[in-house]
Each structure stands twice: as structure tokens, then as C-alpha cells.
Amino acid sequence: MTAYLARQVIQLAVAVWGISVIVFVVNFVIGDPINALVPPETPEETRQLLRHQYGFDRPILVQYLDFARGAVVGNFGESYLFKKPALSLVIERLPATLQLTVAGMGVAILIAIPVGIISAYWRYSLIDNVATIIAVAGQAMPIYWLGLMLILLFSVRLRWLPASGYGTPQHLILPAFCLGVFTAPVAMRLVRSGMLDVLSQDYIRTARAKGLTEWTVVMRHALRNTMIPVITVLGLQFGQLMGGAVITETVFAWPGVALLLINAIYRSDIPVMQAAVIILALIIAGVNFLVDVIVAVLDPRVRLR
Amino acid sequence: MTDQLPEMASAVTRTLVIPGRRAVPGWQRVTRRLWQLRTATLSAVFLAGLVLMAVFADFIAPYNPYEGELVDRLKPPVWEQDGTWAHVLGTDQVGRDNLSRLIYGARVSLAAGFLATVVAGAIGVTLGLMAGYIGRLADTVISTLINIQLTVPFILLALLFIGVVGPGLVIAGYIAVNVVIVLGVASWPIYARVIRAEVLKLRELDFVTAARCLGISDARILLRHILPNTFNPIIVLSTVQVARFIITEAFLSFLGLGTPPPTPTWGSMLADARQFMFDKWWLPTFPGLAIFITTLAINLFGDGLRDWLDPYSRNV
Numbered sequence: 001m002t003a004y005l006a007r008q009v010i011q012l013a014v015a016v017w018g019i020s021v022i023v024f025v026v027n028f029v030i031g032d033p034i035n036a037l038v039p040p041e042t043p044e045e046t047r048q049l050l051r052h053q054y055g056f057d058r059p060i061l062v063q064y065l066d067f068a069r070g071a072v073v074g075n076f077g078e079s080y081l082f083k084k085p086a087l088s089l090v091i092e093r094l095p096a097t098l099q100l101t102v103a104g105m106g107v108a109i110l111i112a113i114p115v116g117i118i119s120a121y122w123r124y125s126l127i128d129n130v131a132t133i134i135a136v137a138g139q140a141m142p143i144y145w146l147g148l149m150l151i152l153l154f155s156v157r158l159r160w161l162p163a164s165g166y167g168t169p170q171h172l173i174l175p176a177f178c179l180g181v182f183t184a185p186v187a188m189r190l191v192r193s194g195m196l197d198v199l200s201q202d203y204i205r206t207a208r209a210k211g212l213t214e215w216t217v218v219m220r221h222a223l224r225n226t227m228i229p230v231i232t233v234l235g236l237q238f239g240q241l242m243g244g245a246v247i248t249e250t251v252f253a254w255p256g257v258a259l260l261l262i263n264a265i266y267r268s269d270i271p272v273m274q275a276a277v278i279i280l281a282l283i284i285a286g287v288n289f290l291v292d293v294i295v296a297v298l299d300p301r302v303r304l305r
Numbered sequence: 306m307t308d309q310l311p312e313m314a315s316a317v318t319r320t321l322v323i324p325g326r327r328a329v330p331g332w333q334r335v336t337r338r339l340w341q342l343r344t345a346t347l348s349a350v351f352l353a354g355l356v357l358m359a360v361f362a363d364f365i366a367p368y369n370p371y372e373g374e375l376v377d378r379l380k381p382p383v384w385e386q387d388g389t390w391a392h393v394l395g396t397d398q399v400g401r402d403n404l405s406r407l408i409y410g411a412r413v414s415l416a417a418g419f420l421a422t423v424v425a426g427a428i429g430v431t432l433g434l435m436a437g438y439i440g441r442l443a444d445t446v447i448s449t450l451i452n453i454q455l456t457v458p459f460i461l462l463a464l465l466f467i468g469v470v471g472p473g474l475v476i477a478g479y480i481a482v483n484v485v486i487v488l489g490v491a492s493w494p495i496y497a498r499v500i501r502a503e504v505l506k507l508r509e510l511d512f513v514t515a516a517r518c519l520g521i522s523d524a525r526i527l528l529r530h531i532l533p534n535t536f537n538p539i540i541v542l543s544t545v546q547v548a549r550f551i552i553t554e555a556f557l558s559f560l561g562l563g564t565p566p567p568t569p570t571w572g573s574m575l576a577d578a579r580q581f582m583f584d585k586w587w588l589p590t591f592p593g594l595a596i597f598i599t600t601l602a603i604n605l606f607g608d609g610l611r612d613w614l615d616p617y618s619r620n621v
Contacts, residue, residue, distance in 0.1 A: 011452065018453030023465065031469035136608075140601035142552045144559055145575065145593030148582065152590075156583050243458025247556060261461075262560060265468030277465055281457045288456070 001296065008292050012285045019281040020274075024067055027270050029060060036080055036268030071278065077271040081264075086271035090257055090279050096166060097256030100175055101245050105234070107180025108187050113223075115184075116191025120199065121218060128192075135185035143182045143244055147251035150174050164253035175252040182244045183237075190233055194226040228298065235291030239284045338613065345609020348602040355599060359411040366405035367393075370569045373400030382587050394591055397577055403588075406569035407595055412479045413558075413570040414599065417488065418551040420480065422543050424489025429496020430532075430539060436497065437504025438527050448501070451494040462491040463553055467562045481564040484557060488550050499542055503535045537614045544607030548600040555596050571596050 027033060033056050034047050051057045055066070070076060076086040119128040154174060155163035165171050198204065199222055207217045246258035253259065257276050264272035339346045358365055377400040381388045388395065394403040436447035454462065466487040473483030507513060508531065516526050557563035558572025566573060571592040578588035 014449060015453050015456040018449070019457055022453070022462075026465055026469050136604065137601060140548065140597060140604050142555060142593060142596050142600070144556055145589070145596060148575065148579070148589045148593065152582060152586055156586070239456065239458045243460040246458065246460055246464070250560065262464065265464060265562070268468075273465065273468070277457065277461060280461065284458075285456050 004296055005293065008289055012289045015285050016278070016282050020068070020071055020278050021064075023274050023277050024064055027273065028056075028063060028067075031268075033270055036270055067274075071274070076275040076278075079264075079269055079272045081267050081269045081272070086269075086275035087279075089260060089272055090275045093255060093257045093260045094279070096254060097242075097245060097249070097258065099172065100179060100248065100254055100256060101238075101241055103172055103176035104179025104183060104245065104248070105241060107176050108183035109234075111180060111184040112187035112191055116188045117195055117218065117223065119188070119192045120195035123196065131188065135188055138181060138185040141182070143178060143247050144251045146181060147175070147178045147248060150178055151252075166253075166255050175248050175254050178251070179241070179244050179248045182248075183241055186237065186240075187230065187234055190230045191226060194229055195222060198222045198225050228295075232291060232295050235294075236288055238287040238291075242280060242284055342609040342612060345606050345612075348606040348609070351602045352599075352606060355411055355602075356415060358408055359415050362408050362412060366402075366408040368402035368405040370401060370405045370409040371567050373397070373402065375400050379581065379585065381585070385587070395585075395587060397574070397588070398581065401569075403574075403591060406574060407571070407591060409479075409569045410571045410574060410592065410595065411599075413481075413564050413568060414551045414554060414596070416480050417484055417554040417564075418547040418603075420485040421488035421492075421550040421554070422546045424486060425492045425546060426496055426539065426543060428489065429493035430500050430535075432493065433497035433500025434504055434527055434532065434535075437501040438508060438523070438531065444501075447497060451497050451501075454491075454494045455498075459492050459549075460553060460556070463487055463557065464560075464562070466491060467557055472563060472565050475564065475568065479564065479568055484554060484563050488553060492546065492549075495546070496539070496542065499538050500535055503538055504531055507531050507534055541607060541611045541614065544603055544610060548603040548607070551600055551603070552596060555592075 033054070034051050037050060037054070038047060048057075055063065074087050078084065079086050079089055082089060115131050119131045122128055151163045151174065154161045161174050162171055163174075199218075204217060204222055207221045208214075212221075245256065246261075248254065249256045249258040250262055257280060261273060261276040261280075263269075264276065373396060377392070377396050378398055380392050380396040380400075382395045382403075383390055383393050385395075392402050392404070394407070396402055397406065432447050432450075436444045436451075467484065470483045470487065472481040473486075475481050513526060513530060516530050521530075554563055555570065555572030555575070558570040559576045561573070561576060563572055564570050574592035575589055578585075578592065582589045
């Protein structure tokens, strides 16, 4: 177990470090950081002067070590735009993003589990076919358009919910639903195929032979064994969910990390870009790590891999 | 990968019915198969039509998508009040014909989706082959790269890259070079991972050992014996990727980071529509519908293709 954990920790560290290198290379090697600080019509001499002032003319390796030394202790420098530490700007926005992600995951699970069970239990029935069609359509749906359509229906037509903003539970409903619908098809297919697999097992026949009710057989005996792979995969897909949250935030003007990041991209606010991407990567890698550990605790075979 | 496990298990337990081989003419088998996969066949026909529409947009579109009359701005579609047959789907905020812009927009989406898949596939397949076949250091380095890039969502990387490099040169008026490269570079690991796993499986098989015994060079084994055997997963994966790239390209355009105006793109039409959507529902509806139907058709076509290429589903 210790060896397994050590390996996972190393993998996590390498992944986050790798992301930080990618972010650095993109901004400082491929892009020109001076563009972020001066208007496009600035003469070359002024640019050179500023490059020197900011230290952008030093060897790239020296600049990287500088960046890495800061990043390790959470110092990503000051935002060019807000003149505040980039990290604290990201941390301020983090609760909103996590709220949206968790709520979206909740909606996805609330849709996927019942529908998945029903689809598997009455396989090839009308309900199963309709659910499958909706799932296929859901996977092709651009999430930002779904968001716009939800706004059109629930905010513009019915006037039930606010179109954008943050603060009250009403504000959370549409974005969370949007993100949930985006995630639900994958989860539903997992529950369905897992359930189909489990329902044909011998111990289910045994449970039925004992005279247990169908409800107990499905909900107590089958569902539990279905959920282990489902939770694993959903946990490992946390990154996908975050990607969906990034898009959802832009549609609903949800003031999370993604909205901050996109505004930083528009204004070439490099410190904020770096802090936002690295913090998001850290969270995703952390969740993946937790899932790996939980799975290893539950299933000893995994540790030997 | 893990999500396929239950399906694989059920594929194994599925009884393999070998039907009595009757002498059925080849073309009849093909038509029968096409009928079984009719959803995919219909999707393929639709997609072929879409490609033709994009290619011959100059002859099909009723108006020039770049020019509009300001007096005609924000006209509703024909079935709404004040709608006219002159502009079937209405006009946008500067009076350009929505239908014509949708038709031309297909060019951007299809080209970006297809070309980005080529870029991602070229990088991913090459690195996947190297990781799987050479192994050792090459495998360690490439696998680490794959793991690093798969840690963050593809969309985040794509945003970061495009934010720094910008949309770049626009070829032929609708192919933004940097958008294509960014989408490809942000998603090659998906190919590399699949191909690596395939190669690891294939290189232990007898025909590879036999080829090696005959003294065939590694490069030749890799390109002539292993690569052709990975074509099926590459093709199936590519259909999924084209759809994903179309959705993402439109999102980049939606944010104003993709193909720059005045090129008509489905994503930028959505973005323009946002400020008017509170009283003009059709403006955001049709560009999104175009993206949705296109990606749906590609996914359905991909599903059919997978069934066609998968010998397990070829009985009956």
C-alpha cells in the first residue's frame, strides 16, 4: 500500500509540475510577455527598455527558476490588471467554481442513477430506448448552447429564474442543471451497463431464490456493486466536469475561476492565467489521487498494478 | 478506458451465433448491413450533403454572408410577424442574411474539425507507436507527457494556447491556422494513449514475431504490419474527435478567440446573438442547432462505423 501511495504521489507531483512547465513555456517562450504590458503601437525601444525592467530579457532558464521558486510557495506574482497577488484572486473565485462543480455533479447523479437503473432493468423497453436517445443527443449537445437555450426558456419566456449572476440558490439552478445534463449521459450509460452486468450474476439469482422482493434485489444487492466502478469513473472524470464548468461559467457569467481565467486571457494577464490553470490542475490531480486511494482501499487488487 | 469494461464483459458473454453461410451476393450483404445501420447511413448521407453545401456555398447561399443592408437589420424569420421570404431565417445586427451565414459557417466548422483531427492524429499516432513499440525510455517520456496533458481538461489547454498565440493566419478566408494547431496539440494524448495500448497488444502477437524472424526491420514492421492493424480504432476515435473539435472551435469563436470576424462562424453567430436573445429567440437558436445536428450526425455515424468494423456485431 505504501509503495502504491508513493507511486501515486509522485505521479501527481509530476503531473502538476508538467502543467506548470506547459503554462510557463506557452506564456514566455511561445508568447511575448511584453505584449501584455504595453499597447500594440509601442515603439521597439520602449519595449526593450520594459523587457529589461521586468527581467524578460534574462535567459529563459533563469526566468523559469524564478517562476518556479515563486510558484512552489504560491507566489505567482501580481496581476497586471488588478495589482493584487494572482493567487489570492484565484482563491477568492474558487468557492463559486467548486459550488457549481459539486452541484453539477449532484444533478448528474440524480438523473443518471434512477434512469440508469430503470433502463437496465427494463432493457430495450420504451423507457430504455427514449433514455438512450436522449443520452446520445446529450453527448452531442454543445453545453454553451444548452445554457443559452435554458436561459431562453426559463429566464426569458417563463421568467422563473435569473439568466446570470451569483449569490442566491435561484442563481445556481440553471448553471448546475446545465452542467449536470452535460455530465449525466456518461454516468447514465455507466450505471446502465454496470447494472446489466451485475443483474446477470449468480448472486442475484440467489437473492431472488431466497424470495427477496425485486426492490431489495435491485436496490440493495445489485446497485451497491454497480456503484463501485461508477464512482471510480466519475471521480476520474472530474477533470471533464471542470472543463464543463469552465464553459458553463462563461455562459451564465458565473464568477468562478474560469471567468477570471478567460478575462485574464483577453487581457494577457499572465500571472492570473498561470495561477488559475495551475490551481485548477492541482485540484483535479488531487481529486484523481483521492479516487485512486479510495479505490485501492476498497479493492486490494488495484494496489498490485 | 475503464468505462468500457462492463461493455466488454457483456460482449464476451454474448453468445456468438454463427449463422449458416448461405451464398448471398456481396452487394446484398452490403445493402442488408446498411439497412441494419440505417441511422448511421442516414447520418452519412446528411454529412455528405453538409460537406457539399459547404464546398458549393458560393452557389447555394442566397446572399453574400459578408455584406448586409443596415436598413434590413434584425429581420425575423419568415414565419414570424414581419418576416419575409427574402430572408428565410432573418438577418443579424448589421443586416446580413442568417441563412447565408449559416451555410458559409459550415466551412469553418467542418474544416476546423477535420484538420484539427489530422493534426492531433498525426502527433498522437506517431508518439503512440513510438511509446508502444520502442518502449523503455521513449515509453516513459511519452506516457508521462500523456499523463501530464490529460490532467487538465482539453478545453482549458485550448483556451490557454489560443489566448497566447491568437487565431493567426486565416487561409482561404475560413481556416484559422492557429485554431487548428491549438486544437490538435491540446488533444494528441487521446490518440497516443489508444494507439500505445493497441501496439502493446499487437507486438506480442505471432505475426509480429514471425515478421521479426524473417529479419524485417523494425521500422517496416511498425509501418507495414502494426500500423494498419490500428486503423479501426483510429477511424472510430477520429469521428468522435471531429465532433469534439467542431464543438470546441465554435466555443472559441463564441468567446471571440477563434476565427476572427467578419468570417461567418456558427460560434461567432451565437456570440452576436447573445445581446439580442431577450426578444429574438431565433438568433441564438439556429447557429446552435447547426452545431448540435452536425455533431449528432457525426456521433451517430461514428457509432455505426464502430459496429461495422467490430466483428462481434457482424453476425446475423
